[in-house]
Amino acid sequence: MKALFLDRDGVVNHEVGYLHRPEDVRWVDGIVPLCRTAMDLGYKLVVVTNQSGIARGFYTMAQYEELTAWIRAELLLESVVLDAVYCCPYHPEGLGEYRREHEDRKPGPGMLLRAAQELGVKLAESVMIGDRCSDIGAANAAGLRQAFLLRGTEPEPCPGAHLSVETLAEVERWIREHV
Numbered sequence: 752m753k754a755l756f757l758d759r760d761g762v763v764n765h766e767v768g769y770l771h772r773p774e775d776v777r778w779v780d781g782i783v784p785l786c787r788t789a790m791d792l793g794y795k796l797v798v799v800t801n802q803s804g805i806a807r808g809f810y811t812m813a814q815y816e817e818l819t820a821w822i823r824a825e826l827l828l829e830s831v832v833l834d835a836v837y838c839c840p841y842h843p844e845g846l847g848e849y850r851r852e853h854e855d856r857k858p859g860p861g862m863l864l865r866a867a868q869e870l871g872v873k874l875a876e877s878v879m880i881g882d883r884c885s886d887i888g889a890a891n892a893a894g895l896r897q898a899f900l901l902r903g904t905e906p907e908p909c910p911g912a913h914l915s916v917e918t919l920a921e922v923e924r925w926i927r928e929h930v
Contacts, residue, residue, distance in 0.1 A: 752793075752795060752870065752871045752872050752873060753793065753794050753795070753872065753873055753876035753877045753878075753896075754794055754795040754796070754797045754834075754866060754870065754872040754877040754878075755785075755786070755789040755794040755795070755796055755797070755877070755878050755879075755880070755926070756797050756798075756799050756863060756866070756877060756878065756879040756880070756890070756895070757782075757786075757796065757797070757798050757799070757879075757880055758798075758799065758800060758857075758879075758880065758881040758882060758883070758886045759798050759799075759800035759822075759836075760800065760882075761779070761881070761882030761883070761901065761904055762779060762782070762880050762881060762882055762901055762919075763778070763779060763782055763798060763822070764776045764777060764778055764779060764782075764822070765777040765778075765779055766882070766904065769804035769807075769809045769810065770804075770818070771804065771809070771810035771814045771815060771818055772814075772818070773818060773821045773822075776818075776821075776822065776825075779901075779919060780918065780919065781918055781919030781920045781923065782919055783826070783829045783831055784919075784920070784923060785919045785920070785922060785923040785926075786826070786831040787829075787830060787831060788923050788926060788927060789923075789926055790831070790832065792926060792927070792930055794877075794878070794926070795834040795835070795866075795870055795872060796831070796832065796833050796834050797833070797834055797835045797836070797837070797866045797870070797872070798833055798835070798836040798837065799837050799838075799857070799862040799863060799866070799879075799889070800836070800837070800838045800839070801838070801839050801856055801857050801885070802815055802838045802839065802840050803840075803841075803842040803845065805838075805840035805845075805849055806840055806841055806842035806844075806845025806846060806849035806850065807842065807844075807845055807846065808845075808846050812840060815838065815840070819836050819838075823836070834870060835866055835869070835870060837855070837862040837865060837866060838862075839853055839855035839856045839857070839861070839862060841853035841855070841856055842856070857881075857883075857885040857886055857888065857889040858884070858885040858886075858887075858888025858889050858892065859889060859892065860889050860892040860893035862889070863877075863879070863889060863890070863893035863895070864893060867893075874893050874894050874895055874896075875894055875895070875896055876896055877895050877896055878895060878896055878897045878898070878899070878922075878926065879893075879895050879897075879898045879899065880898075880899045880901060880919070880922055881898070881899070881900060881901065882900065882901045882903065882904040882905070883900075883904055883905060883909075884900075884905055884909035884910065884911070886898070886900070887900055887909045887910075887911045887912075887913045888909075888910075888911055890911075890913070891911040891912055891913075897913075897914065897925070897929075898911070898912060898913040898914070899913060899914050899915075899916050899921075899922050899925075900913050900914070900915045900916070901916060901917075901918075901919070902915050902916065902917055
Protein backbone atom coordinates (compact mmCIF):
# COMPACT_ATOMS: atom_id res chain seq x y z
CA MET A 752 0.00 0.00 0.00
CA LYS A 753 1.36 3.40 -0.98
CA ALA A 754 0.32 6.88 0.08
CA LEU A 755 0.21 10.35 -1.32
CA PHE A 756 1.13 12.55 1.63
CA LEU A 757 -0.17 16.10 1.35
CA ASP A 758 0.75 19.10 3.43
CA ARG A 759 -2.46 21.01 4.09
CA ASP A 760 -1.81 24.76 4.03
CA GLY A 761 -0.20 25.64 0.72
CA VAL A 762 -0.95 22.31 -1.00
CA VAL A 763 -4.58 21.32 -0.31
CA ASN A 764 -5.73 24.87 0.42
CA HIS A 765 -4.05 28.23 -0.05
CA GLU A 766 -1.99 29.51 2.85
CA VAL A 767 -3.90 32.27 4.65
CA GLY A 768 -2.09 32.27 7.99
CA TYR A 769 -3.43 30.14 10.83
CA LEU A 770 -6.46 28.89 8.92
CA HIS A 771 -9.26 27.77 11.24
CA ARG A 772 -12.52 28.86 9.58
CA PRO A 773 -14.23 27.18 6.60
CA GLU A 774 -15.11 30.54 5.05
CA ASP A 775 -11.38 31.24 4.63
CA VAL A 776 -10.62 28.04 2.69
CA ARG A 777 -9.56 28.45 -0.93
CA TRP A 778 -8.53 25.25 -2.70
CA VAL A 779 -5.21 25.04 -4.50
CA ASP A 780 -5.77 24.57 -8.24
CA GLY A 781 -5.51 20.94 -9.24
CA ILE A 782 -5.94 19.36 -5.80
CA VAL A 783 -9.14 17.48 -6.70
CA PRO A 784 -7.91 15.98 -10.01
CA LEU A 785 -4.57 15.06 -8.38
CA CYS A 786 -6.32 13.28 -5.52
CA ARG A 787 -8.72 11.46 -7.85
CA THR A 788 -5.84 10.25 -10.02
CA ALA A 789 -3.86 9.12 -6.98
CA MET A 790 -6.87 7.24 -5.62
CA ASP A 791 -7.43 5.57 -9.01
CA LEU A 792 -3.78 4.44 -8.98
CA GLY A 793 -4.07 2.88 -5.55
CA TYR A 794 -2.63 5.61 -3.33
CA LYS A 795 -4.06 6.29 0.10
CA LEU A 796 -4.52 10.03 0.65
CA VAL A 797 -2.96 11.27 3.88
CA VAL A 798 -2.76 14.88 5.05
CA VAL A 799 0.16 15.68 7.37
CA THR A 800 0.09 19.20 8.78
CA ASN A 801 1.96 21.24 11.37
CA GLN A 802 -0.60 23.33 13.25
CA SER A 803 1.41 25.69 15.42
CA GLY A 804 -1.63 27.99 15.60
CA ILE A 805 -2.99 25.63 18.26
CA ALA A 806 0.23 25.88 20.29
CA ARG A 807 0.26 29.65 19.88
CA GLY A 808 -3.35 30.00 21.07
CA PHE A 809 -4.74 31.36 17.80
CA TYR A 810 -7.36 28.60 17.66
CA THR A 811 -8.25 25.48 19.61
CA MET A 812 -7.87 21.80 18.83
CA ALA A 813 -11.68 21.66 18.66
CA GLN A 814 -11.71 24.40 16.00
CA TYR A 815 -9.01 22.55 14.06
CA GLU A 816 -11.03 19.31 14.23
CA GLU A 817 -14.21 21.08 13.07
CA LEU A 818 -12.36 22.55 10.08
CA THR A 819 -10.83 19.17 9.29
CA ALA A 820 -14.27 17.54 9.28
CA TRP A 821 -15.52 20.31 6.97
CA ILE A 822 -12.56 19.87 4.58
CA ARG A 823 -13.09 16.10 4.46
CA ALA A 824 -16.81 16.57 3.76
CA GLU A 825 -16.17 19.14 1.00
CA LEU A 826 -13.61 16.89 -0.69
CA LEU A 827 -15.98 13.93 -0.39
CA LEU A 828 -18.51 15.93 -2.43
CA GLU A 829 -15.83 15.83 -5.17
CA SER A 830 -15.36 12.04 -4.71
CA VAL A 831 -12.07 12.54 -2.87
CA VAL A 832 -11.65 10.43 0.26
CA LEU A 833 -8.92 11.36 2.73
CA ASP A 834 -7.81 8.12 4.36
CA ALA A 835 -6.21 9.95 7.28
CA VAL A 836 -5.37 13.41 8.54
CA TYR A 837 -2.54 13.86 11.04
CA CYS A 838 -1.62 17.11 12.71
CA CYS A 839 1.13 18.27 15.03
CA PRO A 840 -0.21 20.96 17.38
CA TYR A 841 3.12 21.36 19.21
CA HIS A 842 5.67 24.14 18.92
CA PRO A 843 8.74 24.90 21.03
CA GLU A 844 7.48 28.47 21.55
CA GLY A 845 3.88 27.43 22.19
CA LEU A 846 1.69 27.77 25.24
CA GLY A 847 0.91 25.30 28.01
CA GLU A 848 0.72 21.64 27.12
CA TYR A 849 1.58 22.38 23.47
CA ARG A 850 4.94 24.05 24.25
CA ARG A 851 7.47 21.42 23.32
CA GLU A 852 9.41 19.72 20.58
CA HIS A 853 7.65 16.68 19.13
CA GLU A 854 8.68 14.01 16.63
CA ASP A 855 5.52 14.71 14.62
CA ARG A 856 6.52 18.32 13.92
CA LYS A 857 7.91 18.45 10.40
CA PRO A 858 10.75 18.18 9.45
CA GLY A 859 10.43 15.25 11.85
CA PRO A 860 8.95 12.17 10.17
CA GLY A 861 6.59 11.22 13.03
CA MET A 862 3.28 11.71 11.22
CA LEU A 863 4.49 9.77 8.17
CA LEU A 864 5.84 6.95 10.34
CA ARG A 865 2.53 6.79 12.21
CA ALA A 866 0.63 6.57 8.92
CA ALA A 867 2.88 3.71 7.83
CA GLN A 868 2.12 1.82 11.02
CA GLU A 869 -1.59 2.62 11.28
CA LEU A 870 -2.52 2.35 7.59
CA GLY A 871 -0.01 -0.25 6.41
CA VAL A 872 1.65 2.25 4.09
CA LYS A 873 4.97 1.37 2.46
CA LEU A 874 6.98 4.56 2.76
CA ALA A 875 9.49 3.57 0.06
CA GLU A 876 6.59 3.52 -2.45
CA SER A 877 4.97 6.74 -1.21
CA VAL A 878 5.09 10.36 -2.34
CA MET A 879 4.88 13.70 -0.49
CA ILE A 880 3.88 17.14 -1.71
CA GLY A 881 4.74 20.15 0.39
CA ASP A 882 5.40 23.84 0.05
CA ARG A 883 8.10 24.18 2.72
CA CYS A 884 11.57 22.81 3.31
CA SER A 885 10.24 21.14 6.47
CA ASP A 886 7.96 19.00 4.27
CA ILE A 887 10.93 17.89 2.19
CA GLY A 888 12.86 17.13 5.37
CA ALA A 889 10.06 14.94 6.71
CA ALA A 890 9.71 13.09 3.39
CA ASN A 891 13.45 12.45 3.21
CA ALA A 892 13.68 11.38 6.86
CA ALA A 893 10.83 8.90 6.32
CA GLY A 894 12.48 7.43 3.21
CA LEU A 895 9.72 8.27 0.75
CA ARG A 896 10.06 7.37 -2.92
CA GLN A 897 9.62 10.98 -4.04
CA ALA A 898 9.16 14.41 -2.50
CA PHE A 899 7.78 17.40 -4.38
CA LEU A 900 8.14 21.04 -3.41
CA LEU A 901 5.38 23.31 -4.71
CA ARG A 902 7.27 26.50 -5.50
CA GLY A 903 6.28 29.90 -4.23
CA THR A 904 6.58 29.72 -0.45
CA GLU A 905 10.27 29.22 0.28
CA PRO A 906 12.56 32.13 -0.66
CA GLU A 907 15.68 29.92 -0.79
CA PRO A 908 16.24 26.44 -2.28
CA CYS A 909 15.47 23.56 0.07
CA PRO A 910 18.10 20.97 0.94
CA GLY A 911 17.30 17.32 0.45
CA ALA A 912 16.12 15.14 -2.40
CA HIS A 913 13.04 16.53 -4.14
CA LEU A 914 11.58 17.80 -7.38
CA SER A 915 10.36 21.40 -7.54
CA VAL A 916 7.07 21.96 -9.36
CA GLU A 917 4.94 24.95 -10.26
CA THR A 918 1.58 23.15 -10.23
CA LEU A 919 -0.11 20.08 -8.82
CA ALA A 920 -0.81 19.00 -12.41
CA GLU A 921 2.94 18.31 -12.74
CA VAL A 922 2.75 15.93 -9.77
CA GLU A 923 -0.35 14.29 -11.21
CA ARG A 924 1.53 13.71 -14.47
CA TRP A 925 4.54 12.25 -12.57
CA ILE A 926 2.28 9.88 -10.62
CA ARG A 927 0.67 8.62 -13.85
CA GLU A 928 4.08 8.06 -15.45
CA HIS A 929 5.63 6.30 -12.43
CA VAL A 930 2.95 3.76 -11.53
